[in-house]
Amino acid sequence: xxxxxxxxxxxxxxxxxxxxxxxxxxxxxxxxxxxxxxxxxxxxxxxxxxxxxxxxxxxxxxxxxxxxxxxxxxxxxxxxxxxxxxxxxxxxxxxxxxxxxxxxxxxxxxxxxxxxxxxxxxxxxxxxxxxxxxxxxxxxxxxxxxxxxxxxxx
DNA sequence: GCCAACGTTGGC
DNA sequence: GCCAACGTTGGC
Numbered sequence: 001x002x003x004x005x006x007x008x009x010x011x012x013x014x015x016x017x018x019x020x021x022x023x024x025x026x027x028x029x030x031x032x033x034x035x036x037x038x039x040x041x042x043x044x045x046x047x048x049x050x051x052x053x054x055x056x057x058x059x060x061x062x063x064x065x066x067x068x069x070x071x072x073x074x075x076x077x078x079x080x081x082x083x084x085x086x087x088x089x090x091x092x093x094x095x096x097x098x099x100x101x102x103x104x105x106x107x108x109x110x111x112x113x114x115x116x117x118x119x120x121x122x123x124x125x126x127x128x129x130x131x132x133x134x135x136x137x138x139x140x141x142x143x144x145x146x147x148x149x150x151x152x153x154x
Numbered sequence: 155g156c157c158a159a160c161g162t163t164g165g166c
Numbered sequence: 167g168c169c170a171a172c173g174t175t176g177g178c
Contacts, residue, residue, distance in 0.1 A: 013176085034174095035161075058176050116177080134159035136175045 007142040019066040038139035063115035
């Protein structure tokens with residue numbers, strides 16, 4: 001069964017992996033997600049072709065900086081099995097992996113950042129988890145109307 | 155660097 | 167199953 005493309009927002013710290021890194025590499029496994037809700041969105045919600053806002057967090061000017069696209073179905077995050085990785089999880093096993101990822105590919109970089117501050121100022125976006133204080137979810141769905149609204153803000 | 159908010163862990 | 171302690175996220 002097919003369905004319309006859906007929309008997502010994924011956070012990354014630019015010091016670790018920025019939109020320019022994604023542009024340079026073209027496509028990248030979104031590893032290191034260690035939150036069940038975020039994992040469930042990747043594993044159960046995302047489909048190849050879904051659109052993604054790329055968001056820079058924990059930086060001088062947090063906000064949406066680009067657009068990416070879901071490029072693969074979910075598969076086990078290899079870093080959970082690597083004892084040398086920061087993302088190693090001793091409680092996970094290859095038989096029963098706990099953490100999943102999708103790969104995302106670069107679509108475009110926005111001409112300028114749509115800042116968190118600007119997003120918070122939009123009444124139309126007040127229901128987004130992103131703009132709520134204390135929100136820490138790193139992968140979240142974006143409604144079609146919210147997606148369109150944000151695109152007009154570029 | 156600070157700290158509020160929140161998710162996870164583990165003792166009971 | 168409760169909840170205090172702890173660790174992490176992420177804006178500022």
